[in-house]
Amino acid sequence: MTTTVLLTGFEPFNQQPINPAWEAVRALEGWAEQGIVLHVRQLPCVFGQAADVLREALDVIRPDVVIAVGQAGGRADITVERIAINIDDAPIADNRAVQLVDEPIVPGGPAAYFATLPIKAIVHALRAAGLPASVSQTAGTFVCNHVFYQLMHMLREQPAVRAGFIHIPFLPQQAARQPVPTASMALVDMVEALKIAVRTACAVAGDLREAGGGTH
Amino acid sequence: MTTTVLLTGFEPFNQQPINPAWEAVRALEGWAEQGIVLHVRQLPCVFGQAADVLREALDVIRPDVVIAVGQAGGRADITVERIAINIDDAPIADNRAVQLVDEPIVPGGPAAYFATLPIKAIVHALRAAGLPASVSQTAGTFVCNHVFYQLMHMLREQPAVRAGFIHIPFLPQQAARQPVPTASMALVDMVEALKIAVRTACAVAGDLREAGGGTH
Amino acid sequence: MTTTVLLTGFEPFNQQPINPAWEAVRALEGWAEQGIVLHVRQLPCVFGQAADVLREALDVIRPDVVIAVGQAGGRADITVERIAINIDDAPIADNRAVQLVDEPIVPGGPAAYFATLPIKAIVHALRAAGLPASVSQTAGTFVCNHVFYQLMHMLREQPAVRAGFIHIPFLPQQAARQPVPTASMALVDMVEALKIAVRTACAVAGDLREAGGGTH
Amino acid sequence: MTTTVLLTGFEPFNQQPINPAWEAVRALEGWAEQGIVLHVRQLPCVFGQAADVLREALDVIRPDVVIAVGQAGGRADITVERIAINIDDAPIADNRAVQLVDEPIVPGGPAAYFATLPIKAIVHALRAAGLPASVSQTAGTFVCNHVFYQLMHMLREQPAVRAGFIHIPFLPQQAARQPVPTASMALVDMVEALKIAVRTACAVAGDLREAGGGTH
Numbered sequence: 001m002t003t004t005v006l007l008t009g010f011e012p013f014n015q016q017p018i019n020p021a022w023e024a025v026r027a028l029e030g031w032a033e034q035g036i037v038l039h040v041r042q043l044p045c046v047f048g049q050a051a052d053v054l055r056e057a058l059d060v061i062r063p064d065v066v067i068a069v070g071q072a073g074g075r076a077d078i079t080v081e082r083i084a085i086n087i088d089d090a091p092i093a094d095n096r097a098v099q100l101v102d103e104p105i106v107p108g109g110p111a112a113y114f115a116t117l118p119i120k121a122i123v124h125a126l127r128a129a130g131l132p133a134s135v136s137q138t139a140g141t142f143v144c145n146h147v148f149y150q151l152m153h154m155l156r157e158q159p160a161v162r163a164g165f166i167h168i169p170f171l172p173q174q175a176a177r178q179p180v181p182t183a184s185m186a187l188v189d190m191v192e193a194l195k196i197a198v199r200t201a202c203a204v205a206g207d208l209r210e211a212g213g214g215t216h
Numbered sequence: 217m218t219t220t221v222l223l224t225g226f227e228p229f230n231q232q233p234i235n236p237a238w239e240a241v242r243a244l245e246g247w248a249e250q251g252i253v254l255h256v257r258q259l260p261c262v263f264g265q266a267a268d269v270l271r272e273a274l275d276v277i278r279p280d281v282v283i284a285v286g287q288a289g290g291r292a293d294i295t296v297e298r299i300a301i302n303i304d305d306a307p308i309a310d311n312r313a314v315q316l317v318d319e320p321i322v323p324g325g326p327a328a329y330f331a332t333l334p335i336k337a338i339v340h341a342l343r344a345a346g347l348p349a350s351v352s353q354t355a356g357t358f359v360c361n362h363v364f365y366q367l368m369h370m371l372r373e374q375p376a377v378r379a380g381f382i383h384i385p386f387l388p389q390q391a392a393r394q395p396v397p398t399a400s401m402a403l404v405d406m407v408e409a410l411k412i413a414v415r416t417a418c419a420v421a422g423d424l425r426e427a428g429g430g431t432h
Numbered sequence: 433m434t435t436t437v438l439l440t441g442f443e444p445f446n447q448q449p450i451n452p453a454w455e456a457v458r459a460l461e462g463w464a465e466q467g468i469v470l471h472v473r474q475l476p477c478v479f480g481q482a483a484d485v486l487r488e489a490l491d492v493i494r495p496d497v498v499i500a501v502g503q504a505g506g507r508a509d510i511t512v513e514r515i516a517i518n519i520d521d522a523p524i525a526d527n528r529a530v531q532l533v534d535e536p537i538v539p540g541g542p543a544a545y546f547a548t549l550p551i552k553a554i555v556h557a558l559r560a561a562g563l564p565a566s567v568s569q570t571a572g573t574f575v576c577n578h579v580f581y582q583l584m585h586m587l588r589e590q591p592a593v594r595a596g597f598i599h600i601p602f603l604p605q606q607a608a609r610q611p612v613p614t615a616s617m618a619l620v621d622m623v624e625a626l627k628i629a630v631r632t633a634c635a636v637a638g639d640l641r642e643a644g645g646g647t648h
Numbered sequence: 649m650t651t652t653v654l655l656t657g658f659e660p661f662n663q664q665p666i667n668p669a670w671e672a673v674r675a676l677e678g679w680a681e682q683g684i685v686l687h688v689r690q691l692p693c694v695f696g697q698a699a700d701v702l703r704e705a706l707d708v709i710r711p712d713v714v715i716a717v718g719q720a721g722g723r724a725d726i727t728v729e730r731i732a733i734n735i736d737d738a739p740i741a742d743n744r745a746v747q748l749v750d751e752p753i754v755p756g757g758p759a760a761y762f763a764t765l766p767i768k769a770i771v772h773a774l775r776a777a778g779l780p781a782s783v784s785q786t787a788g789t790f791v792c793n794h795v796f797y798q799l800m801h802m803l804r805e806q807p808a809v810r811a812g813f814i815h816i817p818f819l820p821q822q823a824a825r826q827p828v829p830t831a832s833m834a835l836v837d838m839v840e841a842l843k844i845a846v847r848t849a850c851a852v853a854g855d856l857r858e859a860g861g862g863t864h
Contacts, residue, residue: 014431072432076724076831077823083301085328085353089429101425102336112301112328120318130821134829137301137354141429167432172837173778175725181782183724186834189820211317213305213357215230216288216383292508292615293607346605350613388621389562391509397566399508402618405604446863504864517731517760517785521861533857534768544733544760552750569733569786573861599864641749645737645789647662648720648815 003202005038006063007194008054010070010143013045014092020171021069024190031195036202039063045095045143047088051150058154065162065201067117068151069194070144072167073174076183077132078193080119081139081165082212084149085112089141105149113152115164118200118207122166125200131193132185135212139165162201166194219418221254222279223410224270226286226359229261230308236387237285240406247411252418255279261311261359263304267366274370281378281417283333284367285410286360288383289390292399293348294409296335297355297381298428300365301328305357321365329368331380334416334423338382341416347409348401351428355381378417382410435634437470438495439626440486442502442575445477446524452603453501456622463627468634471495477527477575479520483582490586497594497633499549500583501626502576504599505606508615509564510625512551513571513597514644516581517544521573537581545584547596550632550639554598557632563625564617567644571597594633600625651850653686654711655842656702658718658791661693662740668819669717672838679843684850687711693743693791695736699798706802713810713849715765716799717842718792720815721822724831725780726841728767729787729813730860732797733760737789753797761800763812766848766855770814773848779841780833783860787813810849816841 009025012018022042029040041057043050058066072079086109088100119135126133139145148165155161168190175184225241228234238258245256257273259266274282288295302325304316335351342349355361364381371377384406385391391400441457444450454474461472473489475482490498504511518541520532551567558565571577580597587593600622601607607616657673660666670690677688689705691698706714720727734757736748767783774781787793796813803809816838823832 070432075432076829079829082303083327085299087298087330087429089351089427091427091429091431099427101427101429102423110326110328111299111330112326114303114327127824130824132820132823132826132830132832135305137357138430138432140432141353142431144432172780172833175780176775176778178780181723181725181727182780183831184780185820185832186837188836189834207318209317211305211307211315213303213307213317214354215307215358216286216291216354216356216360291613293613295613343608346608348604348607348610348614348616387562388564388617391564392559392562394564397507397509397511398564399615400564401604401616402621404620405618502864507864514735515733515759519730519762519861521783521859523859523861523863531859533859533861534855542758542760543731543762544758546735546759567737569789570862570864572864573785574863576864639750643737643739643747643749645735645739645749646786647739647790648718648723648786648788648792 003036003065004061004063005036005065005198006057006061007038008041008043008068010043010045013095016174019071020168020190021071023187024168024194025069027191028194036198043147047094047098047100047143047146050143050147054147054151055154066151067197068147068165070167073170074182075167075169077134078126079134079136079167080122081115081136081148081167082119083112083114084139084145084152086110086149087141088146094143105146106153109153113149116162117164118204119164120208120210120212121204122197122200123212124208124210125196126193129196131189136167137214166197217251219252219280220277221252221281221414222273222277223254224257224259224284226259226261229311232390235287236384236406237287239403240384240410241285243407244410252414259363263310263314263316263359263362266359266363270363270367271370282367283413284363284381286383289386290398291383291385293350294342295350295352295383296338297331297352297364297383298335299328299330300355300361300368302326302365303357304362310359321362322369325369329365332378333380334420335380336424336426336428337420338413338416339428340424340426341412342409345412347405352383353430382413433467435468435497436493436495437468437497437630438489438493439470440473440475440500442475442477445527448606451503452600452622453503455619456600456626457501459623460626468630475579479526479530479532479575479578482575482579486579486583487586498583499629500579500597502599505602506614507599507601509566510558511566511568511599512554513547513568513580513599514551515544515546516571516577516584518542518581519573520578526575537578538585541585545581548594549596550636551596552640552642552644553636554629554632555644556640556642557628558625561628563621568599569646598629650683650685651713652709652711653684653713653846654705654709655686656689656691656716658691658693661743664822667719668816668838669719671835672816672842673717675839676842684846691795695742695746695748695791695794698791698795702795702799703802714799715845716795716813718815721818722830723815723817725782726774727782727784727815728770729763729784729796729815730767731760731762732787732793732800734758734797735789736794742791753794754801757801761797764810765812766852767812768856768858768860769852770845770848771860772856772858773844774841777844779837784815785862814845
């Protein structure tokens, strides 16, 4: 039996020449592993349009597992997102120069969706492989969260599909251009982390019960 | 016309001898201002029980505005929370030595509730008064978020009641006992911040449209 | 017997409208305490000129204790500096628009001077009073370090004079204008901290032996 | 003409099973490049003893360039140290369970020594190669600073020898075991960074004049 997987990564944004999410995702194009068929797609960093590209990919590919990947510049580890919230509140403009403030992503939609990926199992597997990782309680309120929310909304009637969002740090060459010391991760480790996340999402039936929350 | 306000603060937790939330809230007991009647309550830092005390307070006081206040040790500013999520995932034990992991707060309840406080207007007013403040996209997954979610759930049929959650930093005397340099805020500034939050919540009809989000 | 104390604080710099160092220092003008006579001076945030004003103050006042105070925007606690180093390497321009890079402060001078204040005793006393404080291993390479080095150099033949440098955080109203959450401290706590530092510097013969270092 | 280079790295300390400094240094054992002869040595993480091993290596190898490398757990980038200070003030015990507090490293020695490596040129070259790096104004007060100070003291009469200290972050597998998200760097990037540092130290006559300081 084959599990069909869709991985998405964003185009560069916020004046960065590259986006580690897309670099890591596209490095997995053509990756083959027993029982896993992987498809990759690049998403524009544009409110609305990103969701349109995602929707079309879902329609065409009909995946069993979907992991959207985005850049979290400044974070130190791989963060597996727990929840997507129904709000666009952009601290910067998107790639079409639109800066939405406090607009619902889906008017009348639920306030939030939880990821249906086994987020604790993925964090556990990443750490076991020597890759720093943690659960994140917020995917922000920009295009990453927008796509994450839209993804879960599109799949709301398909509970069997496991879907969610993973944030990754800057690449070293991005951190090297920051004005203050900034965390980064090597591309090869990001790619390995995505492989582990895909394998874990394909393999486990339910999630682990391990603490992964925050006091605030 | 009078606006009835309920402010809650937690008892100390996690080995701290005091909780700045309760210190700041109880300092406002008996505070009188034209058109505002203020009630304060202490909540136990215990899953479930905290919500019970809150429910009883809501039944007795029937407030127009509710602000629950909690300690966010390590945060540098007053953070006005945007959203409560339906999960208990405790990184530490509560004051009854219970450490819930990935339990829904309200089984079958919505994934999240947005605060109905004018969160942007409160942040704006705090900054205008020289008090550092920002919107927070996560209240964590411990007893603070638990109470925040329960509060919004209890009030889900009463949209006219404005309710939400504010996190405050350590007091200086708490930061002075931390092993590494840690941010803090003076009690007098916390108390002033809560006054401003209450006044703003009572005064404004709708919220401001100001960016207050994060890219991640 | 009377101890004569000189406290200095800088004028505002780097586009800040106020400097907490000067606000805290000038609040102590006229402060009287048994056995302590306190003088205060404002220093310009200008390489060279700051040292000239300091030199004149030392000549006129002939203090037994000197504490120069500066703003460390972003630090969370009161930091008592351990060492001044013989280099100007400015990340920003000073108030005369000069940005020195890798110039010795005193050509041919020693690489560094240790503070002669009882730095551990001051940190201990501050924490005991509930004020967050720590030893800092670097005063930077801008005008603060410049004045600190010049101060110790001017006093190199007067080992009986206790001298050093204390960095203080932003005031809340400064932190409220920062683009990201930033630590701050109330003016009243800064003033109290300086009183404690002065009292401790006047009172103790030798320093405490308490760990205050860093692994890196 | 050949430049003889000595690279040192510490054994693990503070309950870490490995030390990235030694892992990176030993990966360069046998590395050959036109005009460079490289020697590597492991140093014990023990006050005094570390300096003894270093002294013997200097006597035997008679290097033209010395770079001591140490772990700075928590730092996000490669940090090239500017200055070593004459104090041992250990926040933790060394590997012989000794915790020195405020002891001079060399009684009667100068307060500090500046590195004689071209620190700005090294940082510039690292960033140009896409590796995050910055100048650090403090190497701490533990065994890293101890070795750095001793190194510069041993070479005080040999100004032609270029010497200094570089701190490197945790490896990913170390960060993966930390209780909170912590920065790390891939071993391959650390090794590349050390190669670049060695090449730069061998190649440049004087240092670059680029700002690399801090306001505090």
